[in-house]
Amino acid sequence: MVNSELLEILRCPVCVKEAKGLLTLTRESWLVCSTCGRKYPIVEDIPVMLITEGDKWREQEVSALPVPPPYPN
Numbered sequence: 758m759v760n761s762e763l764l765e766i767l768r769c770p771v772c773v774k775e776a777k778g779l780l781t782l783t784r785e786s787w788l789v790c791s792t793c794g795r796k797y798p799i800v801e802d803i804p805v806m807l808i809t810e811g812d813k814w815r816e817q818e819v820s821a822l823p824v825p826p827p828y829p830n
């Protein structure tokens with residue numbers, strides 16, 4: 758499990774400047790940005806807040822996201 762206090766302060770690194778970039782925890786494994794739709798994987802309880810990762814999954818349907826997420830490469 759990811760620390761819930763950590764999840765509360767995390768924001769999408771792309772949207773945090775202009776918008777809120779609020780993230781929704783999905784299936785305990787992904788953080789989905791409500792503003793841009795980028796999706797950030799949580800790998801071994803560590804949220805991977807890389808823009809390149811968010812971009813990679815942006816067009817993927819939430820229901821089609823792999824659980825557990827693959828390691829970033």
Ligand SMILES: [Zn+2]
Nearest residue numbers: 769772790793
């Ligand atoms: Zn965003």
